[in-house]
Amino acid sequence: MIAQDTDVNSPPRHVITTSNLVDERTLVLKHGDSFAVFDHHGSIKPGGLGEEGLYHEGTRFLSRLQITLEDQELIFLGSSVPSGTGQLAIVLTNPDFAEGNTFRLPFGVLNIVVRTLLWRGGCYQRVHIKNHGREAVKSWISIDFATDYADIFEVRGTKRPARGQDLNPEVSGDRVILGYRGLDRVLRRTSLLFEPRPASLTESAAHFPLELEPQQEIEFNLAIGCEIEGKPVDVRSLDEARQECQAEVQRYSSWSCHIGTTNGQLNAWITRAYDDLQMMTTELATGPYPYAGVPWFSTPFGRDGIITALECLWLRPGLARGVLSFLAKTQATEVNPDQDAEPGKIVHEMRFGEVPALGEVPFGRYYGSVDSTPLFIMLAGAHYQRTGDRAFTESLWPSIEAALGWIQNYGDRDGDGFVEYMRMTDKGLVQQGWKDSEDSVFHADGTLARGPIALCEVQGYVYAAYRAAGLMAAAIGQSDRSWELLRRAEELKEKFDAAFWCEDLATYAIALDGDRKPCRVRTSNAGQCLYTGIVRTDRARLLARTLFAPESYSGWGVRTVAESESRYNPMSYHNGSVWPHDNAMIAAGLARYNMPDKALQLLGGLFEAGMYFDLDRMPELFCGFRQTPGEGPVLYPVACSPQAWSAASVFLLIQACLSLEISGVEQTIYFTRPTLPLSLGEMRIHNLEVAGATVDLLLARQDHNVGINVLRREGDVQVLVVK
Secondary structure, three states, X not given: OOOOOOOOOOHHHOOOOOOOHHHHOOEEEEEOOEEEEEOXXXXXXXXXXXXXXXXXXXXXXXXXXXEEEOOEXXXXXXXXXXXXXXXXXXXXXXXXXXXXXXXXXXXXXXXXXXXXXEXXXXXXXXXXXXXXXXXXXXXEEEEEEEOOOOEHHHHOOOOOOOOOEEOOOEEOOOEEEEEEEOOOOOEEEEEEEEEOOOOEEOOOEEEEEEEEOOOOEEEEEEEEEEEEOOEOOOOOOHHHHHHHHHHHHHHHHHHOOEEEEOOHHHHHHHHHHHHHHHHHEEEEOOEEEEOOEOXXXXXXXXXXXXXXXXXXXXXXXXXXXXXXXXXXXXXXXXXXXXXXXXXXXOOOEEOOOXXXXXXXXXXXXXXXXXXXXXXXXXXXXXHHHHHOOHHHHHHHHHHHHHHHHHHHHHHOOOOOOOOOEOOOOOOOOOOOOOOOOOOOOEOOOOOEOOOOEEEHHHHHHHHHHHHHHHHHHHHOOOHHHHHHHHHHHHHHHHHHHHHHEEOOOOEEOOEEOOOOOXXXXXXOHHHHHHHHOOOOHHHHHHHHHHHOOOOOEOOOOEEOEOOOOOOOOOOOOOOOOEOHHHHHHHHHHHHHOOOHHHHHHHHHHHHHHHOOOHHHOOOOOEOOOOOOOOOOOOEOOOOOOOEHHHHHHHHHHHHHHHOEEEEOOOOEXXXXXXOOOOOOOEEEEEEEEEOOEEEXXXXXXXXXXXXXXXEEEEOOOEEEEEO
């Protein structure tokens, strides 16, 4: 993911922290290229990190939205994001209003429910008010609003040399239009349509009289459109938007594979992961693509999209196809130092908005990740094995060959057989692996490594990419190319072990620096090497022992950096925290090397942690403090939540524990010594699709074994269990 740079003079990559999301308990909605961050009242107002707002294509279209009663803040009662609705529901009530020694309006008389929905560039709100008192209520409410058209990088702390022009507001009887023309010459407008017509409407507030008899109810509706010049928004009623949203959710659910268990808490955790993955996925022209995370990374990221697709490939292969199609279309074709681009390289990040468009940051289309390119090949190979779709693989082959060309011609900068990185200009990212904080790669004494840097897990990705490409080449009839690629993989595996293995540490060095000196530090990076299969079989259990030693395993998960290391800090972004996606990949690696019990331990720790998080949601990361009996995990202050690869980590963890592999080529589902938690009696997998066939499966615990029954089978598919 994107780093929290330690240098405050690097504002494009750093989120200025003066408060934190834990204090504010923000609530999030997302649809398409829009997202909104509310406080726990369901309001948008200044404060905290200043991240609250309604955003569209990288710009904040609304920086204030608050409902008040006689200019007083309402009292919060509760909130929910009901599963499968895409809506946020907030329940509020009135404070006490006194006149002299009597209460004109006592606390708790009015029940106020605010429902909010994002849909296709619009934000819809319905305010429902009911008088539960025994007396008539005569009062007034206001809806206050404002916009600043801040780019997401401005919200994160970037200081701009100049801004565009705010346009004069347009106010009519029931509508306000606020506008801004940026330095990119693009007109952006926020339209607010009120129903019923307010008694008073200004450029910053709508006022409505409130006269309710006992038990009487009233509703107010607000439709907000985020309009960009040349991209009109069709703002409709809340009911129409909600019907379309629910129809989309039902379509999505009807063809999706679903998991259910006899454990209600586990079901809630899984359901939240489904809902978050659906919310984070945007339908692009090339197909579905999971945006990385809200609020800071709600945009396409190469690495994040690929890993998310890999995590849920077994039950949602269509997502991988969308990711591959988009990344093939945006693959670099030329050298561009400002973008860290080279022919064949897969995009790291794409941004929309005024600041990227003007080149004030280099991330409009940026290629500064060393791992997206081999990961792209890995996903292409995994998708072929999962689906057996040879035609799609053949259509991707030119992009796969281009990616292989980047690995060999640009990725290996010094010809030593390893893929390294070093930014081309001082505007790019210093660290270009998944731990891209500036201080994330260091030697045992804490000295930062100098580039070009070869990360251990990246060599694993390249190894897996060669193997995947070799198998795909064989499938499309290129046997000589297949043999060459498989040979490269085995040569890399041998070379990697000789250069990276640290016998006295029983782990792999996190990296080789520019002088080819190993960074002898215990990190989770080595655990991802298990995932790719580059680890020698005789090293695997030694490495697992290191990963689960108290210095590395917090009780909730494997830390990014062990407690024993010089730069360890459990509250850091990459030097001691716990990342769910990282742990899920480690769990899958443990299963690969026949250690499902260890994979089960990671599932149990992360599931237990998830029960402490708001909405049962897996955040981007959390702090690496040791688990203490009776206490929950410590939240990281500015973690994205929801985060696509954290949501999808739930599915890879389950796959790892079941030792589940699916071959669309062979039309077979394989389980190898599957395991379930002791607290779980049964798991059902419904509507699992394999090469056009579908099955429903029941997994039942039998003492220390797991029995698998086929409840429904449509089409030609086998289920094989190895015990």
